Amino acid sequence: MTKAFEENDLVTVRAYCYADxxxxxxxxxxxxxxxxxxxxxxxxxxxxxxxACAAPYKxxxxxxxxxxxxxxxxxxxxxxxxxQWDADNAGAGTVTGDTMPRQASGIITLxxxxxxxxxxxxxxxxxxxxxxxxxEGYPIQDYVDRLLDIAEVLAEQQVxxxxxxxATLDPVILHRVAQTTTVIDSYxxxxxxATQRRRGSYGRANTLPF
Numbered sequence: 001m002t003k004a005f006e007e008n009d010l011v012t013v014r015a016y017c018y019a020d021x022x023x024x025x026x027x028x029x030x031x032x033x034x035x036x037x038x039x040x041x042x043x044x045x046x047x048x049x050x051x052a053c054a055a056p057y058k059x060x061x062x063x064x065x066x067x068x069x070x071x072x073x074x075x076x077x078x079x080x081x082x083x084q085w086d087a088d089n090a091g092a093g094t095v096t097g098d099t100m101p102r103q104a105s106g107i108i109t110l111x112x113x114x115x116x117x118x119x120x121x122x123x124x125x126x127x128x129x130x131x132x133x134x135x136e137g138y139p140i141q142d143y144v145d146r147l148l149d150i151a152e153v154l155a156e157q158q159v160x161x162x163x164x165x166x167a168t169l170d171p172v173i174l175h176r177v178a179q180t181t182t183v184i185d186s187y188x189x190x191x192x193x194a195t196q197r198r199r200g201s202y203g204r205a206n207t208l209p210f
Contacts, residue, residue, distance in 0.1 A: 003041060032169055037166065050069045
């Protein structure tokens with residue numbers, strides 16, 4: 001059942017891609033900082049963010065991999081509500097060429113006003129193509145530039161809704177033990193490949209959740 005956002009809700013956004021039996025999940029968190037008019041709901045956010053993520057993800061995925069969609073989940077105090085999701089914009093990657101080893105990932109680093117590892121985050125972007133791999137083994141610059149389009153959705157403030165009825169979501173780093181958050185204030189796409197071993201051929205097969 002869809003839920004209207006309330007101020008200070010913790011919102012978990014998950015963006016899903018897949019290549020054969022391996023599923024990638026990029027998980028980011030937001031805090032609802034303000035509500036205008038009648039506000040907006042978790043389902044509104046799933047639809048809006050699924051659409052916003054579709055083109056940027058497809059633009060970095062090998063043609064043998066697929067963008068699937070987005071789920072959104074609200075945590076309000078001690079209550080966690082059911083996920084809402086949207087997969088209407090699912091589709092194949094648009095980068096020609098062979099998929100790189102599936103544990104290879106692009107990487108976006110997220111930072112806050114505070115120092116220390118606990119106040120930074122990362123997005124491991126899945127399933128790149130060999131076409132975006134420089135002959136010397138690092139991402140070509142155009143690929144790095146395309147990663148920033150994903151960061152603009154998952155690491156910048158998002159306003160969900162329309163016609164004066166909106167909810168404003170601020171991107172944050174979640175500190176899981178304390179269940180506190182720190183607002184993300186910048187990000188950078190790295191010119192290096194990272195690895196996520198569980199996405200590799202020896203990783204456990206996964207199924208899409210919706």
